[in-house]
Amino acid sequence: WKVGSTKECVTEWGRPEQQGLDHNIFRYRNSPLMHSDVPDEFTAALFKDGLRIAFPEPTKKIKAPRRHFQDSVGSPAAGAPAAEA
Numbered sequence: 001w002k003v004g005s006t007k008e009c010v011t012e013w014g015r016p017e018q019q020g021l022d023h024n025i026f027r028y029r030n031s032p033l034m035h036s037d038v039p040d041e042f043t044a045a046l047f048k049d050g051l052r053i054a055f056p057e058p059t060k061k062i063k064a065p066r067r068h069f070q071d072s073v074g075s076p077a078a079g080a081p082a083a084e085a
Contacts, residue, residue: 032065
């Protein structure tokens with residue numbers, strides 16, 4: 001690393017209720033992440049034999065994702081409310 005740090009990375013086993021295909025389909029199927037306004041490269045995807053397959057259709061109307069007021073470099077986006085000091 002270019003910058004020294006005393007932080008450590010720790011890996012742990014995931015909880016059983018967060019594992020498996022069925023759980024992940026349930027988690028993302030009706031998520032705002034899957035809304036039509038979200039670019040395809042940011043949505044959840046399924047693959048079979050190395051090829052992308054269709055994600056199951058939502059079971060209810062998906063709400064649009066909330067907008068964040070920061071651009072990709074972390075500065076407030078144009079038109080965002082100014083933070084008070």
